[in-house]
Amino acid sequence: MAKVPALIISPSSKEPDKVVQLPPARPMPGSLLPSLTIRRWCLWVSVSFLLAVGALLTCLGFGTESVASSRIWSILVGAILGTESIRVETDPTAVILLQVRLPRVLLAFFVGGSLAMVGVALQALLRNPLADPFIIGISSGAALGAAIALLFGVGLSVWSVSALPVCAFAGALLALLIIYRISSGGHGFSIYTLLLAGVVLNAIFSAFIMFLTSVADPNRAFGMYAWLMGSLTGPDFSTLGVLALYLGIGLTVLATQAQSLNLLTLGEETARSLGVEVERVKKLVFVAAALLTGAVVSFSGIIGFVGLIVPHAVRLVLSADHRLLLPVAGFAGGMFLMLADTVARTVLSPGEFPVGVVTALVGGPVFLYLLTTRNMRAGI
Amino acid sequence: MIIDSEPKSSGPAYELQGVTFRYATRFHDTSVSVLKDLTCSIDSGKILGILGPNGSGKSTLLKLLARVLRPRDGTIELFGNPLSLLSQADVARQVALVPQETLQIFPFTIAEMVLMGRFPHHRGWGGWHWEDADDWQIARLAMEDLDVAHLGSRLVTDVSGGERQRAVIARALTQQPQVLLLDEPTAFLDLHHQLDIARILRRLNRERGLTVILVSHDLNLAGQYCDRLMLLHHGQIVEVGSPGEVIRPDLLESVYGCQVLVDRHPQSGLPRVSLPV
Numbered sequence: 001m002a003k004v005p006a007l008i009i010s011p012s013s014k015e016p017d018k019v020v021q022l023p024p025a026r027p028m029p030g031s032l033l034p035s036l037t038i039r040r041w042c043l044w045v046s047v048s049f050l051l052a053v054g055a056l057l058t059c060l061g062f063g064t065e066s067v068a069s070s071r072i073w074s075i076l077v078g079a080i081l082g083t084e085s086i087r088v089e090t091d092p093t094a095v096i097l098l099q100v101r102l103p104r105v106l107l108a109f110f111v112g113g114s115l116a117m118v119g120v121a122l123q124a125l126l127r128n129p130l131a132d133p134f135i136i137g138i139s140s141g142a143a144l145g146a147a148i149a150l151l152f153g154v155g156l157s158v159w160s161v162s163a164l165p166v167c168a169f170a171g172a173l174l175a176l177l178i179i180y181r182i183s184s185g186g187h188g189f190s191i192y193t194l195l196l197a198g199v200v201l202n203a204i205f206s207a208f209i210m211f212l213t214s215v216a217d218p219n220r221a222f223g224m225y226a227w228l229m230g231s232l233t234g235p236d237f238s239t240l241g242v243l244a245l246y247l248g249i250g251l252t253v254l255a256t257q258a259q260s261l262n263l264l265t266l267g268e269e270t271a272r273s274l275g276v277e278v279e280r281v282k283k284l285v286f287v288a289a290a291l292l293t294g295a296v297v298s299f300s301g302i303i304g305f306v307g308l309i310v311p312h313a314v315r316l317v318l319s320a321d322h323r324l325l326l327p328v329a330g331f332a333g334g335m336f337l338m339l340a341d342t343v344a345r346t347v348l349s350p351g352e353f354p355v356g357v358v359t360a361l362v363g364g365p366v367f368l369y370l371l372t373t374r375n376m377r378a379g380i
Numbered sequence: 381m382i383i384d385s386e387p388k389s390s391g392p393a394y395e396l397q398g399v400t401f402r403y404a405t406r407f408h409d410t411s412v413s414v415l416k417d418l419t420c421s422i423d424s425g426k427i428l429g430i431l432g433p434n435g436s437g438k439s440t441l442l443k444l445l446a447r448v449l450r451p452r453d454g455t456i457e458l459f460g461n462p463l464s465l466l467s468q469a470d471v472a473r474q475v476a477l478v479p480q481e482t483l484q485i486f487p488f489t490i491a492e493m494v495l496m497g498r499f500p501h502h503r504g505w506g507g508w509h510w511e512d513a514d515d516w517q518i519a520r521l522a523m524e525d526l527d528v529a530h531l532g533s534r535l536v537t538d539v540s541g542g543e544r545q546r547a548v549i550a551r552a553l554t555q556q557p558q559v560l561l562l563d564e565p566t567a568f569l570d571l572h573h574q575l576d577i578a579r580i581l582r583r584l585n586r587e588r589g590l591t592v593i594l595v596s597h598d599l600n601l602a603g604q605y606c607d608r609l610m611l612l613h614h615g616q617i618v619e620v621g622s623p624g625e626v627i628r629p630d631l632l633e634s635v636y637g638c639q640v641l642v643d644r645h646p647q648s649g650l651p652r653v654s655l656p657v
Binding site: 262 | 443446447448467468469471472473475476477479482483484485486487488492493496497499500508509510511555
């Protein structure tokens with residue numbers, strides 16, 4: 001074979017036609033194979049972590065009463081170190097900040113991060129860049145499970161484990177299995193089959209939920225409607241702790257499968273030929289995704305499009321490698337929902353509207369745009 | 381039982397005994413078997429071409445050899461070890477598959493995709509690992525062999541079909557297999573790159589002793605570059621042998637159901653197939 005002169009793409013441009021020809025000197029392995037290294041991973045994960053912390057502090061400052069960032073720092077540091085405990089008890093700003101805003105902002109962070117990571121996992125598993133727990137009906141399935149638990153026994157618990165997230169998990173798993181069977185039928189996956197199946201699945205689950213709310217007593221039904229729209233109101237730290245436990249389990253499982261998810265995007269047969277135990281990976285990811293969706297939905301209702309926009313943006317900016325994509329999308333999703341929730345609770349202050357409104361208004365147009373771009377059509 | 385993962389220099393790469401396969405649909409088994417009671421032995425260190433009309437079971441046989449599918453009946457042995465007792469990664473360290481078509485949905489770079497071939501060589505937690513300098517070196521050599529090294533940082537979604545196909549073969553070589561299975565490797569390639577692929581495969585076979593098993597519709601390319609040919613029809617072996625023994629007008633006519641002309645290649649003297657006017 002003829003010796004080919006080394007062609008190296010200039011690092012400053014991503015345009016494929018801007019290929020500069022360099023003299024055939026010794027090619028640097030790094031420039032030839034710009035793959036993920038531990039250094040690059042640490043860099044981007046810490047950058048996204050710091051950005052998320054910055055967004056958290058910013059969001060804490062906004063509200064009915066805005067708080068200067070220096071005050072936020074002194075109150076947070078005081079609360080953490082316990083040095084200003086007396087003032088924290090009596091200071092109304094500190095009470096608002098620590099007992100109202102902080103739990104809510106943290107809830108938004110957990111929920112947004114989890115939804116983004118579930119989106120990443122489902123997109124790899126279903127080989128569909130438009131998969132999102134809301135769009136393909138997984139969230140509705142979880143909501144139906146949660147609605148059944150809410151209407152037939154709010155305080156129901158087994159071994160002091162609340163039945164609500166467990167029922168939501170079961171609903172999400174059911175929806176996921178249905179959608180998987182439908183979209184893997186026939187030869188391969190079609191993007192549009194999955195989306196249509198999601199629409200219909202959403203309709204069916206919504207019909208069940210509406211039936212349940214119409215037979216329920218009106219007071220409870222009103223609360224359910226507010227919750228279904230996606231709301232992050234009124235968590236306390238013990239609720240957050242329970243949520244964090246569920247999310248911790250689900251996210252750990254997903255994170256361990258990152259490399260297998262990379263290979264699964266090539267198709268199940270190819271992944272198997274490269275050494276992936278496909279059935280085991282699928283089961284783990286199914287259960288983890290259902291667990292995360294179930295937990296998130298039972299604590300904050302249905303919030304759409306986070307799992308669609310965030311992974312897509314991270315892939316565009318950074319990488320499609322799931323080892324990097326999963327954690328960065330997690331932080332970015334948390335950031336996105338914190339900001340969306342800040343908009344939802346400050347624009348009509350002192351009133352507020354559900355955060356699902358903001359994510360749908362941002363995510364809907366993005367979804368429609370993605371549906372019409374070139375890569376979508378090529379990906380079928 | 382102890383599984384011997386070391387390749388045996390001599391002896392067959394594969395031994396198939398009564399292998400039967402049929403695809404199960406969602407609700408019932410289809411009654412038609414894609415492969416019926418296949419018994420054969422595939423030599424190591426040779427290039428074997430699997431020929432046959434559409435639907436004769438060629439691709440299915442390749443997937444069975446890569447353990448992507450499991451046979452309904454019968455056994456397949458890889459270097460003397462039953463395939464059913466090996467883990468998926470054990471198989472992937474010895475056998476690489478270049479599939480007929482590759483899904484490319486997400487914007488991985490060519491280099492990232494080629495490096496995925498190192499997956500079976502790492503035993504991480506759920507396959508989690510970082511590629512090291514050795515992995516990069518192996519991937520780079522494979523990319524240079526296949527003339528895609530300059531495409532390393534391009535996205536798989538942005539290159540031509542032929543470039544992608546060569547990158548997929550580079551990924552298969554990155555697995556450092558003893559057996560390379562290829563399903564229609566030259567289907568999307570222009571003449572120049574068809575010849576390149578065929579020569580690369582022969583060079584890998586001659587220099588490194590790589591066993592190559594390829595499925596092809598291109599009887600002429602297969603006849604030129606394969607040491608042995610296997611002709612399949614309705615899921616059964618019609619003939620196995622040297623190109624001269626398999627590429628015979630009577631045999632091809634009975635299998636493909638149309639008249640063909642066979643003469644000699646002016647340079648190699650090997651059989652050459654043409655369609656009648």
